[in-house]
Amino acid sequence: MDGLRYEVRPVGRVASPLTDLADAPRQGDEGAPEAWLVFEPEMALAVQDLVVAEQVIILTWLDRAQRDVLITHPRNDHSRPAVGVFSTRSPDRPNPIGLHRTQIVAIDGLRVRVSGLEAIDGTPVLDIKPVLDPVGER
Amino acid sequence: MDGLRYEVRPVGRVASPLTDLADAPRQGDEGAPEAWLVFEPEMALAVQDLVVAEQVIILTWLDRAQRDVLITHPRNDHSRPAVGVFSTRSPDRPNPIGLHRTQIVAIDGLRVRVSGLEAIDGTPVLDIKPVLDPVGER
Numbered sequence: 001m002d003g004l005r006y007e008v009r010p011v012g013r014v015a016s017p018l019t020d021l022a023d024a025p026r027q028g029d030e031g032a033p034e035a036w037l038v039f040e041p042e043m044a045l046a047v048q049d050l051v052v053a054e055q056v057i058i059l060t061w062l063d064r065a066q067r068d069v070l071i072t073h074p075r076n077d078h079s080r081p082a083v084g085v086f087s088t089r090s091p092d093r094p095n096p097i098g099l100h101r102t103q104i105v106a107i108d109g110l111r112v113r114v115s116g117l118e119a120i121d122g123t124p125v126l127d128i129k130p131v132l133d134p135v136g137e138r
Numbered sequence: 139m140d141g142l143r144y145e146v147r148p149v150g151r152v153a154s155p156l157t158d159l160a161d162a163p164r165q166g167d168e169g170a171p172e173a174w175l176v177f178e179p180e181m182a183l184a185v186q187d188l189v190v191a192e193q194v195i196i197l198t199w200l201d202r203a204q205r206d207v208l209i210t211h212p213r214n215d216h217s218r219p220a221v222g223v224f225s226t227r228s229p230d231r232p233n234p235i236g237l238h239r240t241q242i243v244a245i246d247g248l249r250v251r252v253s254g255l256e257a258i259d260g261t262p263v264l265d266i267k268p269v270l271d272p273v274g275e276r
Contacts, residue, residue, distance in 0.1 A: 004262065006146045006199050008233045027270065045208040046232065049225040059235055061144050070183040086266045087187040094184065095146050095264040097197055097235065124142065126233040128224045132165065 008061060010124035011046070012039035012110075018120045021064060025118045026075060027089070028100050032116040037125050039110040050104060050112055055131040058100040058114065061124040065096035098123070101131065146199060148262035149184070150177035150248075156258045159202060163256045164213060165227070166238050170254040175263050177248040188242060188250055193269040196238040196252065199262040203234030236261070239269065 016035035018024050025032045037058065039047050050056070069092035071082040085093040098119055106113035112128070154173035156162050163170045175196065177185050188194070207230035209220040223231040236257055244251035250266075 004148055006148075006201070006262070008144045008146055008235075010142055010144075011232050043208070043224075043232070046222045046224045048209075049221040051225075054225075057237065059233070059237075063144070070181070071186075084184045084187040086181075086184045087189075087192075087268060089267055089270065093265060094149050094181070095197070097146075097265055099195065099197075099237070099267060124144070127231060127235055129227055129237065130225060132227065 008126055010061065010126065011043045012037050012125040014060065014117065014119045014121060014123040014125060016117065016119065016121045018118070021120055024120050028102060028116040028118045030118070032118040034105060034113055034115055035117040035119070037112045037114060037128065039112070039125070041110060044110060047110060047112065050107060050128070052104050052107055054104045056102060056104060056114070057129045057131060058102060058117070058125060059127040060098035060100065060119050061126055062091040062096040062098045062119070063124060065091040065093065067092075067094055067096060069093065097126065146264055148199065148264065149181050150175050150263040152198065152255065152257045152259060152261040152263060154255065154257065154259045156256070159258055162258050166240060166254040166256045168256070170256040172243060172251055172253055173255040173257070175250045175252060175266065177250070177263070179248060182248060185248060185250065188245060188266070190242050190245055192242045194240060194242060194252070195267045195269060196240060196255070196263060197265040198236035198238065198257050199264055200229040200234035200236045200257070201262060203229040203231070205232055205234060207231065235264065
């Protein structure tokens with residue numbers, strides 16, 4: 001590495017009935033429950049224009065992941081050959097940033113409820129971005 | 139904030155003919171050029187299974203962004219009302235992580251060439267992930 005480091009600061013946390021990694025689905029569309037994103041009070045202005053039904057991408061920091069893993073068995077299936085982590089969605093990777101496409105289903109001030117989210121309770125939230133519309137509708 | 143911080147470590151850099159922010163398109167499908175991702179040597183195992191033609195998502199650290207911006211005018215158009223940054227794709231946001239959907243067009247060892255990338259030359263690369271196929275094809 002070239003030695004540069006950058007610091008990410010959680011803007012909120014996931015509040016979810018998923019509390020155990022072993023129970024978490026591997027992807028959000030594999031039976032993950034709805035969850036709340038609970039934003040920090042100083043994020044009020046950044047959050048204020050989110051709207052129900054919007055498709056969004058959530059970035060999380062997967063704080064239970066192992067950062068020194070470079071190859072892994074896809075979906076933890078040891079009958080499949082190990083492959084480089086950049087060819088997988090494994091949480092174990094050098095920068096364990098979770099990427100979750102989901103939909104806003106409710107908003108209550110600093111709390112934003114989203115559809116199928118496979119991140120467990122307490123996972124730090126780094127960012128939320130709109131899904132981009134086609135060029136011309138932006 | 140709750141005070142927790144996490145450290146991201148670049149796994150590579152963007153090498154691009156785009157050297158000036160003023161020339162960068164706002165999104166990758168708005169005329170952005172091909173670019174190389176130049177990975178660090180210690181990432182060789184993580185990179186080894188990437189393949190040409192694969193659709194991938196690249197995460198970058200937008201190191202020129204302003205992190206204290208909470209509201210912004212969409213597409214820097216001051217005739218449009220300012221909105222919370224979480225409703226925009228502005229690089230200026232608390233954690234300036236760039237999200238780029240692109241396609242691998244060539245691979246040369248630790249150098250991976252991708253289609254339309256709006257990040258400027260030198261931008262730190264944090265991660266590369268495959269675009270997920272529908273459930274059942276994973």
